[in-house]
Amino acid sequence: MPGLFDMIIASVLSPPLMFFVLGIIAVIAKSDLKIPDQVGTSLGIFLLVAIGLRSGVGIADIGIGSVFLPALSAIFLGFFIAFAGYLILKNIFKFDPANAGCIAGHFGAVSAATLAVVLAYIDRADIYFEPFIPALYPFMDTTALITGIVLAKIGMSKQIGSNTQTEASLRQVITEAVSGKGVFLLFGGLLIGYITGAEGSKKIMPFYDTMFYGILTLFLLDIGLMAGKRLREFKAVGASIIVYTVVMVPIHGIFGIVVGTLIGLSVGGTLILAAMAASASYISAPAVMRAALPTSNPSIALTSSVLLVFPFNASAGIPMYHYLAEIFAKII
Amino acid sequence: MGFTELKKVVIVTESVIKDKVLDHIISIGAKGYTIDTVCGKGERGIRDYDTLLGEFLRNIKIEVLTTKEIAEKIMTSVVEKFLKNYAGIVYMHDVEVLRPEKFKS
Numbered sequence: 414m415p416g417l418f419d420m421i422i423a424s425v426l427s428p429p430l431m432f433f434v435l436g437i438i439a440v441i442a443k444s445d446l447k448i449p450d451q452v453g454t455s456l457g458i459f460l461l462v463a464i465g466l467r468s469g470v471g472i473a474d475i476g477i478g479s480v481f482l483p484a485l486s487a488i489f490l491g492f493f494i495a496f497a498g499y500l501i502l503k504n505i506f507k508f509d510p511a512n513a514g515c516i517a518g519h520f521g522a523v524s525a526a527t528l529a530v531v532l533a534y535i536d537r538a539d540i541y542f543e544p545f546i547p548a549l550y551p552f553m554d555t556t557a558l559i560t561g562i563v564l565a566k567i568g569m570s571k572q573i574g575s576n577t578q579t580e581a582s583l584r585q586v587i588t589e590a591v592s593g594k595g596v597f598l599l600f601g602g603l604l605i606g607y608i609t610g611a612e613g614s615k616k617i618m619p620f621y622d623t624m625f626y627g628i629l630t631l632f633l634l635d636i637g638l639m640a641g642k643r644l645r646e647f648k649a650v651g652a653s654i655i656v657y658t659v660v661m662v663p664i665h666g667i668f669g670i671v672v673g674t675l676i677g678l679s680v681g682g683t684l685i686l687a688a689m690a691a692s693a694s695y696i697s698a699p700a701v702m703r704a705a706l707p708t709s710n711p712s713i714a715l716t717s718s719v720l721l722v723f724p725f726n727a728s729a730g731i732p733m734y735h736y737l738a739e740i741f742a743k744i745i
Numbered sequence: 746m747g748f749t750e751l752k753k754v755v756i757v758t759e760s761v762i763k764d765k766v767l768d769h770i771i772s773i774g775a776k777g778y779t780i781d782t783v784c785g786k787g788e789r790g791i792r793d794y795d796t797l798l799g800e801f802l803r804n805i806k807i808e809v810l811t812t813k814e815i816a817e818k819i820m821t822s823v824v825e826k827f828l829k830n831y832a833g834i835v836y837m838h839d840v841e842v843l844r845p846e847k848f849k850s
Contacts, residue, residue, distance in 0.1 A: 696799070699801035699802075700800040715801075
């Protein structure tokens with residue numbers, strides 16, 4: 414295994430991350446570069462379906478029984494990160510319940526781009542992983558969003574004189590979180606991959622496998638453009654969120670490594686779980702949170718997710734988690 | 746065919762609450778609506794969306810043609826129910842329509 418420093422340099426200089434930076438530069442340079450709306454959406458759809466299908470085929474290979482414990486672990490991680498985050502944000506950083514729940518939910522939820530980047534990393538490093546691990550995304554993501562919203566609602570109802578109108582029942586919240594594009598497509602792809610298996614999906618997989626990394630670069634270019642547009646909002650993020658991000662993101666990654674190692678995943682599987690735990694959502698979470706928690710301002714979490722959390726994980730974070738996962742695997 | 750005077754209520758608000766607002770309008774007695782995606786600048790700054798973010802930061806404009814009585818009820822209740830926490834404006838115009846039975850019961 415190469416040294417940690419070389420691994421980080423290799424990540425920074427990988428095409429997906431460089432395309433992300435290119436997107437940011439395009440905004441700063443006031444380039445007229447724009448990825449058309451429908452194209453941007455389509456790139457995301459492609460990636461989610463590809464990840465879902467591949468995982469589904471993987472589960473068909475291994476058998477659905479082996480997915481149970483890892484799925485529970487993903488639910489646990491999503492819950493725990495959002496729960497701890499809420500308490501920290503509310504009690505230490507003094508956020509109101511709505512914003513504490515909103516931010517904690519974002520950080521517990523998963524970024525599809527980070528998941529795609531860690532898969533590209535694993536492919537490059539040529540290490541084994543249990544093929545169903547990426548399918549754990551929806552479990553962690555949905556659990557974290559619901560946990561953040563429920564905690565915020567409990568916190569708000571405790572505050573006297575606060576706005577008591579309840580905008581969404583828990584059932585509505587769950588429906589919204591599960592019917593979101595990301596979770597829906599991943600689950601859909603997963604199910605189709607599982608039903609068809611390796612043999613049945615033979616005809617379609619080359620399309621997804623061959624184009625995955627190329628599409629990923631364009632998707633990250635689009636995310637870079639979105640991140641660049643949010644640069645001017647960065648001042649509004651505030652020191653407390655920056656501190657929370659810098660301290661908690663690596664800790665979330667380490668939680669993922671510990672849990673992954675304890676349930677007996679391979680180093681590759683543990684690495685993917687850690688990257689999902691460390692990542693913060695910015696595509697689906699803001700709209701879900703805004704609808705469920707009217708007094709929250711998801712802009713703060715969104716800006717931090719896309720300008721701090723994603724670049725950190727995609728450059729230094731993933732190689733660090735890989736390094737630690739190798740060490741943990743030897744200890745435990 | 747004669748012309749009938751009605752009111753057109755316009756609601757500009759956040760796309761994330763679209764379904765709730767529409768259900769509300771219909772429950773008050775509107776027979777239909779027209780929706781468009783818009784962007785603009787107001788009290789809460791420039792609101793322009795990014796497709797990657799889906800509904801987030803996206804604004805919609807809802808137009809409802811209805812009687813004066815229902816129009817007023819829609820305006821006051823929408824402000825009370827939604828616009829304390831969500832960005833938005835409401836206003837109404839005088840309009841004239843043909844076939845008034847399409848807009849009132």
